[in-house]
Amino acid sequence: MPSSSPSRRPTGRFAPSPTGILHLGNLRTALASWLSVRSRGGTWILRMEDVDTTRSRRALGEAQIRDLAALGMESDVPVLWQSDRVELYRMALARLERAGLLYPCQCSRKDLALLAAAPHEGDGLRPYPGRCRGAELRGGEGAALRFMLPPGQVAWVDLLLGSQLDDPMGLTGDPLLFRRDGCYAYHLTVVVDDGDQGVSEVVRGADLRSVTATQIRLQEALDLPRPGYAHLGLVTSPDGSRLGKREGALGVRALVERGVGVRELLGWLGWSLGCLDSPVPCLAEELIPGFSWGRVPTGPVAIPMSWR
Numbered sequence: 001m002p003s004s005s006p007s008r009r010p011t012g013r014f015a016p017s018p019t020g021i022l023h024l025g026n027l028r029t030a031l032a033s034w035l036s037v038r039s040r041g042g043t044w045i046l047r048m049e050d051v052d053t054t055r056s057r058r059a060l061g062e063a064q065i066r067d068l069a070a071l072g073m074e075s076d077v078p079v080l081w082q083s084d085r086v087e088l089y090r091m092a093l094a095r096l097e098r099a100g101l102l103y104p105c106q107c108s109r110k111d112l113a114l115l116a117a118a119p120h121e122g123d124g125l126r127p128y129p130g131r132c133r134g135a136e137l138r139g140g141e142g143a144a145l146r147f148m149l150p151p152g153q154v155a156w157v158d159l160l161l162g163s164q165l166d167d168p169m170g171l172t173g174d175p176l177l178f179r180r181d182g183c184y185a186y187h188l189t190v191v192v193d194d195g196d197q198g199v200s201e202v203v204r205g206a207d208l209r210s211v212t213a214t215q216i217r218l219q220e221a222l223d224l225p226r227p228g229y230a231h232l233g234l235v236t237s238p239d240g241s242r243l244g245k246r247e248g249a250l251g252v253r254a255l256v257e258r259g260v261g262v263r264e265l266l267g268w269l270g271w272s273l274g275c276l277d278s279p280v281p282c283l284a285e286e287l288i289p290g291f292s293w294g295r296v297p298t299g300p301v302a303i304p305m306s307w308r
């Protein structure tokens, strides 16, 4: 598959799941994707990944859109909600089925919750061991469906981390594309939408680096172009440890209530992305000239002590 050339005008996207507030890590990812396309005259898309109807809430998505707008980030096209696009996912799944690349998975609900939950659920991303591989599709009701990964490693280039070589089988195993409860699953919807929306640049947190090779395999099976990827270091506690509950809940509103102004927040985010020499208050627009992937640090970034 051809990779999109970084010199062309990019189309970037931020694709949160409306299952909670946007915390500092999400805001930093959103800003990096926004700056990357804004600094090259590209298009920025906001997409709500609300296809998991058990966990997504429209009101949370609306709040996320408002928080991003408060920071100066607005989608160049109408915000897309995945729950409106189920037909597209159905068609993609049918295509994979025709190609003989799906199999039904009978693993228990408990196994599925552990193996295939949404990407940010702790250690829900252990590889599926392939227990149901070889099972035949009978077109019956209620079966979960998995994609049969082809063997072999996937070479890809991360805009931030450089050349990568991954074995998707050892990272995710055969990904779940359709859940027994009737929801289309993350790996399918993300790949279909990035393709359909002409996304040339995917910026997301380092916790999703390990699913990229799997998604590339799906793109190949669906004949979709491969976007560029950048996986950003995570935001941590001041001491470098994983964010605690309190810090993890730091969103725009909580910070403003703590006296951290929007400009101060943007200054810190911009500085953490290498756009500024020091975290001075500013607007998102003012960060554009200083943005370059070569200056974005690759590692994790700790929140300021005073924001705890």
Ligand code: GLU
Binding pocket: 015, 016, 017, 049, 119, 120, 190, 203, 204, 208
């Ligand atoms: N919707 C996913 C999440 O919020 C992110 C999808 C992506 O960036 O690939 O975790």
